[in-house]
Amino acid sequence: MLALIDGNNFYVSCERIFRPDLRGLPVVVLSNNDGCAIARSDEAKALGIKMGAPWFKIQDLQEEAGLVALSANFELYGDISDRMMSLAAGLGHRQEIYSIDESFVDVTGIPGDLVERSRKIRARILQWTGIPSCIGMGPTKTLAKLANAIAKSAERKPGSYPAHHGQICHLGVQSPQELEDLLQATEVGEVWGVGRKIGAQLREGGIHTALDLQRMDPAAAKSGWSVVLEKTVRELNGVPCIAFDEAPRDKQQIASTRSFGHAVTELRDLEEAITEFVCRAAEKLRRQNSQAGQVLVFIRTSPFRKEAQYSKSAVFPLQAPSNDSSSLTEAALAVLHVIYKRGFKYAKAGVMLMDLQPLSRHQFTLDLEPDEPINNPNRIRLMHALDNVNGRYGRGTLNLASAGTAGEHRLWQMKQQRKTPGYTTRWEGLAEVR
DNA sequence: TCTGGGGTCCTAGGACCC
């Protein structure tokens, strides 16, 4: 039996911990660059604000409805997430942290009333971190996710489900008839793994509810769509097909990409941005003790603007895998010089490190170059020092020269005009009590 | 004026091999 614990409107709830004045108000958290809404309070949802709604299209609601918008403060959310996760882990014996606000917990064999136990954990999370959450339980991940969705709807949308499923919903203890009713009351698009496209195709084929999907022939799901949907069908029937992953696995690719605060036309500006992106990505790469075999760089104009469009990416296969910021930057800038075209207004760029492999693996080349910087102990120490300094004194304290200096005005720097302090992660962000 | 970022997995099709 698996439980899925998930924070309600997580980013908004994090902000409300230190801004109790925001409770009861419509609040949204905006994506990087203050671009669009990526988290909404219940009150904001009630105003009809959709997930991903562009800020400039909803900002009138500030005046009209008292909407409050905040810039994303991921440092804060990450820290609150850690606290919530460690409390959620107490529900069972194994935990898989699935995203910043969700974790699966294996509650198989836990004695006693799981619903009661869940209520206690939920109450503890609320009291100790201030984050309201919902818990769903079922014999597979897909059913636990579904239970969680039911728990949320039963609380937020009265009448959608029987009220006693609010906050905690345990599908494992329902009678077959009750289970059928719950699945019948759930739209097929709510099912984990069914997105916009497949949802529309299913509805076209007469499959409208989770119950319809559960009763679908798995072979038909596979031949008509893919093995992914087949697994979903089986999971809805209580057959586990998606593994429980306790230990976070090494990433297979690491990306750093940004939309710019202002359109950028000059190569020099793009060089700065790309350098910074490589350094961010390389830092993550070193943190998981990996090295990259390939570097991808892309630049593109804004598809939303009516002007000349250009979008291009290219890959640089490294002669030997590396996690050295300057080697990777050198490769990335070489790619940039190839794909850059003058005369376009660039809106976004990014770097992806690919073909990742553990540091322990070393591929020897036939034509060893004598001045190969790879594995040079001094370079390794340098990267180590770089990470330590930036870890201690904050990101960007030490940078490669081609990243430019923060003092200069950087057109490409993203906009964040509504950011709350690092309440729990920075001394200067500590709240004062008077 | 203003539309996010970071991932995973699967599939189809091409290149290539014997």
Next chain:
DNA sequence: TCTGGGGTCCTAGGACCC
């Protein structure tokens, strides 16, 4: 008239997730 069979590996693109 009639033009094999079986396999692997890689990549690009699509779909999904939060």
